[in-house]
Amino acid sequence: MTPSRYHRQEEHRYDRDRTPQVLLAHHLKQLKLPTVLREYDKVARECARNGVDHPRYLLRLIEPELIDRERRTVERRIRAARFPAVKSFDTFDFTAIPSLNKMLVLELARCEYILRRENVIALGNSGTGKTHVALALGLAACQKGLTVAFTTAASLVNQLMEARDERRLLKLQRDLAAVKLLSVDELGYVPLSPTGAELLFEVFSQRYERGSTIVTSNLPFEDWTQVLGSERLTGALLDRLTHHVSILTMNGDSYRLKQSAHRRRTATRAEQNHATEIVDPETGEITTL
Numbered sequence: 169m170t171p172s173r174y175h176r177q178e179e180h181r182y183d184r185d186r187t188p189q190v191l192l193a194h195h196l197k198q199l200k201l202p203t204v205l206r207e208y209d210k211v212a213r214e215c216a217r218n219g220v221d222h223p224r225y226l227l228r229l230i231e232p233e234l235i236d237r238e239r240r241t242v243e244r245r246i247r248a249a250r251f252p253a254v255k256s257f258d259t260f261d262f263t264a265i266p267s268l269n270k271m272l273v274l275e276l277a278r279c280e281y282i283l284r285r286e287n288v289i290a291l292g293n294s295g296t297g298k299t300h301v302a303l304a305l306g307l308a309a310c311q312k313g314l315t316v317a318f319t320t321a322a323s324l325v326n327q328l329m330e331a332r333d334e335r336r337l338l339k340l341q342r343d344l345a346a347v348k349l350l351s352v353d354e355l356g357y358v359p360l361s362p363t364g365a366e367l368l369f370e371v372f373s374q375r376y377e378r379g380s381t382i383v384t385s386n387l388p389f390e391d392w393t394q395v396l397g398s399e400r401l402t403g404a405l406l407d408r409l410t411h412h413v414s415i416l417t418m419n420g421d422s423y424r425l426k427q428s429a430h431r432r433r434t435a436t437r438a439e440q441n442h443a444t445e446i447v448d449p450e451t452g453e454i455t456t457l
């Protein structure tokens with residue numbers, strides 16, 4: 169046998185040996201089973217070493233694939249929701265806002281209201297954690313496998329107007345109607361144009377009894393007319409929104425202000441502490457600045 173022929177045969181054998189792995193990699197990619205692809209060889213060796221049978225081998229591959237897939241789905245939902253920040257109830261201090269019904273919020277975090285297609289409205293002055301709560305409820309919904317969209321009232325209205333001008337309003341309305349939970353933050357900071365208010369009303373109207381909506385506002389209901397312009401429209405909107413609703417009352421001190429006041433106090437105390445620590449090395453005299 170000439171050396172080159174021998175070489176070709178060896179190469180051929182090598183290819184044949186590698187064929188199952190190559191095909192398997194291809195098929196597993198097609199089937200979107202990245203964890204199985206990554207793990208199967210290592211797990212196969214472990215199972216062979218420990219005399220684990222084939223069904224158990226398969227289970228040891230499929231289980232982590234399932235867990236990874238769920239994690240990936242949650243991550244995808246979080247990205248699709250377009251949260252301005254990811255916040256959860258783990259970092260929410262309920263004692264800072266006594267007016268908020270903690271039991272109700274924890275019940276809402278179970279997301280059953282979304283399955284019942286009910287709404288949530290959080291009302292209160294600025295800095296009391298309304299956005300934080302809306303974000304945490306949104307995150308909880310993503311973790312429960314539900315689709316979420318998060319936006320502010322101003323941004324939503326802008327998107328709707330833009331879509332209308334570009335003749336794709338119907339598509340946007342359909343997308344907005346399709347999510348299980350739509351969170352509309354900050355209704356009230358910016359007064360809406362008559363068209364803007366109409367478009368927002370249509371969104372709430374299309375979701376009525378079909379999907380859940382969270383609205384946060386710094387304004388009590390009686391002042392919503394100032395934002396929406398017309399009393400008739402406000403009435404109709406509130407009628408739909410509050411038919412099945414949990415209302416979160418979040419009036420209190422601004423968490424932001426409290427935090428910065430606390431930081432200032434701590435800083436002052438630190439300065440004072442620092443000052444009392446100045447000791448004259450010769451006289452041993454303590455100087456307070």
Ligand code: ADP
Nearest residue numbers: 259260261264294295296297298299300423424
């Ligand atoms: P709002 O939307 O009512 O104006 P935010 O939710 O934006 O208030 O809160 C302002 C900031 O303070 C955010 O960073 C938020 O995470 C934080 N915050 C507010 N309330 C709480 C709370 N009770 N526990 C922890 N963080 C809070």
Ligand code: MG
Nearest residue numbers: 298299353354
């Ligand atoms: Mg806010």
